[in-house]
Amino acid sequence: xxxxxxxxxxxxxxxxxxxVTRIPYRLYADEEIYALEQQRIFRGPVWNFLGLEIHIPExxxxxxxxxxxxxxxxxxxxxxxxxxxxxxxxxxxxLVCLAEKGNAKRLTCxxxxxxxxxxxxxxxxxxxxxxxxxxxxxxxxxxTGLGLERLHVEVFCGMxxxxxxxxxxxxxxxxxxxxxxxxxxxxxxxxxxxxxxSQVIHNNWKLYAENVRDSYHATLLHTFYTTFxxxxxxxxxxxxxxxxxxxxxxxxxRATFRxxxxxxxxxxxxxxxxxxxxxxxxxxxxxxxxxxxxxxxQTMFPNLAIQFxxxxxxxxxxxxxxxxxxxxxxxxxxxxxxDEEQTNMRLMQxxxxxxxxxxxxEDGCINEFVQRGTRGQADRTGFIEMGGRDIESTDSSRATExxxxxxxxxxxxxMGFD
Amino acid sequence: xxxxxxxxxxxxxxxxxxxxxxxxxxDGDLQGWPDFFTENGTYKIVTRENFEAGLPLGILFCEGRGxxxxxxxxxxxxxxxxxxxxxxxQSRPSLIVDPGGRYKARTNFSVIRTMQDGTSQIxxxxxxxxxxxxxxxxxxxxxxxxxxxxxxxxxxxxxPL
Numbered sequence: 068x069x070x071x072x073x074x075x076x077x078x079x080x081x082x083x084x085x086x087v088t089r090i091p092y093r094l095y096a097d098e099e100i101y102a103l104e105q106q107r108i109f110r111g112p113v114w115n116f117l118g119l120e121i122h123i124p125e126x127x128x129x130x131x132x133x134x135x136x137x138x139x140x141x142x143x144x145x146x147x148x149x150x151x152x153x154x155x156x157x158x159x160x161x162l163v164c165l166a167e168k169g170n171a172k173r174l175t176c177x178x179x180x181x182x183x184x185x186x187x188x189x190x191x192x193x194x195x196x197x198x199x200x201x202x203x204x205x206x207x208x209x210x211t212g213l214g215l216e217r218l219h220v221e222v223f224c225g226m227x228x229x230x231x232x233x234x235x236x237x238x239x240x241x242x243x244x245x246x247x248x249x250x251x252x253x254x255x256x257x258x259x260x261x262x263x264x265s266q267v268i269h270n271n272w273k274l275y276a277e278n279v280r281d282s283y284h285a286t287l288l289h290t291f292y293t294t295f296x297x298x299x300x301x302x303x304x305x306x307x308x309x310x311x312x313x314x315x316x317x318x319x320x321r322a323t324f325r326x327x328x329x330x331x332x333x334x335x336x337x338x339x340x341x342x343x344x345x346x347x348x349x350x351x352x353x354x355x356x357x358x359x360x361x362x363x364x365q366t367m368f369p370n371l372a373i374q375f376x377x378x379x380x381x382x383x384x385x386x387x388x389x390x391x392x393x394x395x396x397x398x399x400x401x402x403x404x405x406d407e408e409q410t411n412m413r414l415m416q417x418x419x420x421x422x423x424x425x426x427x428x429e430d431g432c433i434n435e436f437v438q439r440g441t442r443g444q445a446d447r448t449g450f451i452e453m454g455g456r457d458i459e460s461t462d463s464s465r466a467t468e469x470x471x472x473x474x475x476x477x478x479x480x481x482m483g484f485d
Numbered sequence: 486x487x488x489x490x491x492x493x494x495x496x497x498x499x500x501x502x503x504x505x506x507x508x509x510x511x512d513g514d515l516q517g518w519p520d521f522f523t524e525n526g527t528y529k530i531v532t533r534e535n536f537e538a539g540l541p542l543g544i545l546f547c548e549g550r551g552x553x554x555x556x557x558x559x560x561x562x563x564x565x566x567x568x569x570x571x572x573x574x575q576s577r578p579s580l581i582v583d584p585g586g587r588y589k590a591r592t593n594f595s596v597i598r599t600m601q602d603g604t605s606q607i608x609x610x611x612x613x614x615x616x617x618x619x620x621x622x623x624x625x626x627x628x629x630x631x632x633x634x635x636x637x638x639x640x641x642x643x644x645p646l
Contacts, residue, residue: 262542346552422638429642
């Protein structure tokens with residue numbers, strides 16, 4: 068089947084003049100484009116985050132998730148290998164796994180008891196030969212073609228990825244060396260799960276994809292960052308964009324903080340909060356790495372981010388739940404080698420992010436404000452020129468929207484919106 | 486039976502205290518929130534899923550009145566969010582006394598959140614698992630563990646539950 072082009076949408080779509088420095092608001096609200104994203108992006112040539120290896124440590128452990136809107140089962144088989152299949156019975160299309168997680172020897176659809184092994188192969192069909200010699204499947208019934216639809220799976224640094232694409236580079240090659248090395252820095256050791264929760268945000272998933280790439284807003288909107296000197300643009304830091312532009316790393320080095328007059332002069336909201344913490348243990352931290360980076364956020368197209376804020380390590384996965392709703396999952400992690408004191412510091416610093424994060428809670432509503440602010444204005448565009456119009460890495464400033472432009476460059480490429 | 490000693494006057498005082506806690510939050514009097522706790526009291530919001538799996542993460546975790554005061558100061562002066570109010574509905578607590586003379590209470594609750602556009606919806610439902618001590622006869626929370634039924638928070642969580 069040939070892919071439809073942007074012109075085959077019922078309302079043809081043309082990217083406006085100005086390329087990725089202009090973001091058409093239609094992209095946040097159009098049902099038809101949202102449906103096309105399911106095909107082109109989530110069923111297309113990307114690696115989708117499916118969960119963590121530590122979610123399913125034992126043979127038979129499974130967990131359900133979504134790729135775009137498609138329900139998916141991730142399971143560890145008897146040999147310890149991980150598989151991913153669409154959570155849709157080959158018979159009538161019912162969900163096979165109802166529970167979000169569990170352990171099973173076989174996967175059985177409750178509707179008509181069709182049973183699959185942990186690799187998704189159909190092993191048994193109830194009443195296949197009929198009952199009392201009558202009914203049953205036709206003579207030539209062949210279960211081999213009726214397995215669960217499989218995704219290709221690869222595990223990288225404890226994260227499980229899946230793709231529907233027939234041919235994909237490895238996850239490391241998809242990321243590129245710089246991106247892959249930084250994930251290895253952060254996750255390339257035995258991990259432990261400290262806990263998780265999710266947050267429903269009332270905006271298109273791409274608004275959050277922009278938001279996590281937006282180093283310009285981070286220290287303006289999120290007052291807590293600035294005041295307690297966790298992350299400011301006047302610390303050494305920078306933005307690294309991947310070779311293909313759609314992934315990025317933003318990083319800061321806390322020890323290099325030099326108070327810049329720009330914060331005071333601008334009168335921005337962030338400097339107005341002048342408190343000394345009454346509970347300073349909140350941001351008690353230790354240096355985990357010798358590269359000086361004390362804060363980082365890294366994105367991976369389409370809908371994954373990894374944060375390392377002081378010692379708070381978390382994977383954020385934002386799943387589309389309709390054109391104007393997104394479920395943001397927070398998986399907080401530690402290392403197996405952590406001692407009790409380190410674990411306690413990570414748990415304390417978890418207050419900074421998440422649905423109730425002192426730093427991040429604004430992101431729960433700010434993207435919704437854009438969704439609402441742009442409603443009914445599909446023909447208007449956003450203006451994204453901070454830091455220039457290009458998409459280049461910089462080690463001198465994070466007052467840039469380069470990574471957002473990079474997201475849109477990748478989005479245009481994969482959607483065929485040139 | 487251990488529950489005997491929690492009945493009568495002490496139970497009445499604790500029930501009054503637990504009601505006062507939610508009414509103060511519902512009325513927007515957040516400055517006084519830390520004073521419902523002992524100096525080193527802890528407050529933690531967890532999901533039922535994490536709680537039952539033995540995972541330690543809190544969605545929100547305060548250790549001591551200082552951290553609680555920081556939370557309130559942050560939400561009143563730094564954090565950005567759309568105006569909204571809470572209305573707590575809570576059950577009568579079950580109450581037992583442990584050998585150390587501390588009271589362990591469980592209260593089921595629901596919180597209906599109303600946004601500025603008038604939308605009211607159930608924002609949170611779950612149980613308070615409390616450890617209450619009497620200081621000069623006055624009940625105080627040494628521990629409040631808020632166990633949410635849902636692992637999913639709508640928009641954001643900024644006011645304490």
